[in-house]
Amino acid sequence: MNTRSALSLTGTANEVNYERVKKLTVSVFVHAFLVLVSFSCLFPLWWAFASSLKTQQTVFTDLSFFPSQPQWQNYLTAWTKANFGLYFLNSLFYTVCVVVGVLLIASMAAYAFSRLQFPGKNVLFLVLISTMMIPIPGSFIALYVLLNKLGLVDTRLGYILPQINGGLALGIFLLKTFFDDLPKELEDSARIDGCGRFRVYWHIALPLARPALAVLAIFNILAVWNEYILAMLVLSAKQLMPLQRGLMVFQGAHITQYPLLMAGIVITILPVLAIYLMLQKHIIKGITAGAVKG
């Protein structure tokens, strides 16, 4: 009896071991695969960074992951002589203007669509939102024609206004859904206290909408920072160019100056990377919420 129970004990122990080994093997393979994919995501970016620290002579031959003598002054050269400082400030300016514009204009409209009454409200809302769904791949031609007519080609305003408009549909949609879900009591009591429409919107509704505004801001920051085609069509003066356009101009003129080009790329990526790493939870929540809802 003793031997039998001992036998069965070792039997189950073996089974448990077998299960554990199997689970462990699977998990090792899963992680190996995921690490491999992660490596393929990160390696090109690291390589761009490492290359930005090499010299014009060593960049083609030095295959080290980090150069033994990092040329940090490449960044100074890229910032000043290669104009990336200028492009950076332009990108920053455009991003701030577009984001502030979108948040302000979209939140006002969304508040009206959610709370206020006026004739034609539903039709207007539908038309606004439907442009989000209909692809019009040629519209940038007509946009260019229009900006030309308005004298806005090669001006900052001509680059900013269409992008504010571009962010409105999604912004109004997101914020209206958010306002719809907000309880009305706070606003009602403020109105009873004699607050006008605008003060209720500004002092009550807008502060409550902060989480939705943050998501909207992040999306627009990324969109404006990464925008290229409009910059290509509208801006031809160097003093007005944002980073993406500047990168293409630089590569066109100095195709072999890889370390400086890579430094420019790192300068372009860094703010995006910082925002992404700080706010990745909101970003991922935002795109999935938008996608699953839509």
Place this chain on the structure above:
Amino acid sequence: MNLHRVRHIVGNYVFVLPALLLFLIFSIYPFYKVFQLSITDWDGISPQLNYIGLANFIDLFTDNPVFWHSMRNAFYVTFLALTVQNFLALGLALLCDRDIKGGNVYRVIFYLPPVLSGIVVGLIWNWIYDGNYGLLNHFLAFIGLEDLSRAWLADSRTALIAVSIIHMWKGFGWGFVILLAGLQSIPRELYEAARVDGANAWVMFRHVTVPLMIPVFILVSILTILGTMQVFDIIIATTGGGPGYHTEVPITRIVSTMIGSSKFGYACAMGVVFGLILLAISMVQIKASKMMRQV
């Protein structure tokens, strides 16, 4: 009293006025203008519009093989994105849906390429594919396959697939994040119940995961198609459409017809046709998804 009411409504309109103005000027007017210009031979400068009926469209359909070649290229990249990229994304999402250590770290890393611009991604990959100094050729030499090395983006046999790989590298993390969110919204109890009934992993995938994920699959496919067909930044930063016309896509054709040859009217006609094709594709998809949901 009546005046008061009118003032109240006008006040409400003030809230939507800025949005409405921008929308009319920068969305509705260009939309209308594209259609109007598409039936002219406007060159971008002349003060008068010369209406030529459907001549642009007729030429586009009968005498513009380059445009249709660019369309074929876009379909090629789109097909790869729909299959290779989305299956990779789904596979990774399924792996990360299990309670694995570091799942969030993987998610952060996979979604990194999608937040970068097409220009930046294209310029980095330019160098990986470079014929003389490219990493890929170095790697091939390292494993003893230097016979295969070439200027990947300048070789007409590899340029399109090379560009497609860049596009998929940039895009798979986006599909991954949406598919993972879809998987995580499936109630765990369903899997538990299936397990109690003796279902194995494949049966659970086939009969629990797939049916519940169909709306998400449809959404990801539609957005993949619309996004990939309109690819532009990556192309312009790498091949510019070359060598020859081997990596031309519709948007690069439209841009070079407009800027390069100053045929604004013709470019608008291309935009209209391309837009209608995209609309038709998404309508078919939506229709198909409705039919599938009924089954």
